[in-house]
Amino acid sequence: MSFTLAIVGRPNVGKSTLFNRLVGKRLALVDDQPGVTRDLREGPAKLGDLSFTVVDTAGLEDATDDSLEGRMRRLTERAVDEADVCLFLIDARVGITPVDEIFADILRKRGGIVLLGANKAEGRAAEAGLLEAWNLGLGEPMALSGEHGVGMPELYSALLPISERF
Ligand code: GDP
Numbered sequence: 001m002s003f004t005l006a007i008v009g010r011p012n013v014g015k016s017t018l019f020n021r022l023v024g025k026r027l028a029l030v031d032d033q034p035g036v037t038r039d040l041r042e043g044p045a046k047l048g049d050l051s052f053t054v055v056d057t058a059g060l061e062d063a064t065d066d067s068l069e070g071r072m073r074r075l076t077e078r079a080v081d082e083a084d085v086c087l088f089l090i091d092a093r094v095g096i097t098p099v100d101e102i103f104a105d106i107l108r109k110r111g112g113i114v115l116l117g118a119n120k121a122e123g124r125a126a127e128a129g130l131l132e133a134w135n136l137g138l139g140e141p142m143a144l145s146g147e148h149g150v151g152m153p154e155l156y157s158a159l160l161p162i163s164e165r166f
């Protein structure tokens with residue numbers, strides 16, 4: 001059996017970049033499929049010997065400021081409901097923002113399996129943000145960089161025991 005991983009988080013934290021890394025060249029196939037919604041992009045992912053479905057909450061980028069929170073909440077709740085595991089990303093170079101706190105609230109209230117990724121963690125500029133991420137109350141943050149491939153072994157190690165449940 002396989003599982004579904006939803007990548008969630010506010011706009012610009014690097015969700016789509018990580019999605020693209022996990023889906024790789026298989027993305028071309030995904031985009032050709034009819035019925036693939038713009039808001040929740042999904043594709044077949046591979047990480048080492050793990051195969052799973054990854055979902056990118058992509059529609060948030062189009063939201064205007066005053067609709068952002070409601071839209072974010074609905075999209076995230078949908079992604080969380082449809083997924084077996086959530087990977088919540090923050091931008092380690094920026095640190096925790098009020099919008100990140102809203103996301104963390106949603107995820108904590110919904111329960112389920114949540115992994116925390118402090119993304120853009122290549123280099124020293126991310127060190128403070130990585131420590132700050134502990135304050136979200138979602139456990140130990142993984143230092144990730146979707147762009148540079150940092151932290152993929154840690155993501156693998158976190159997903160392996162989860163994959164064995166499905
Ligand atoms: P999304 O809005 O969460 O889907 O974020 P995107 O994947 O579109 O990335 C937003 C911006 O962050 C883009 O300019 C990316 O090039 C940049 N970005 C994404 N991942 C990384 C990363 O790992 N490190 C750094 N430094 N920048 C990144």
Ligand code: MG
Nearest residue numbers: 015016057058
């Ligand atoms: Mg995106």
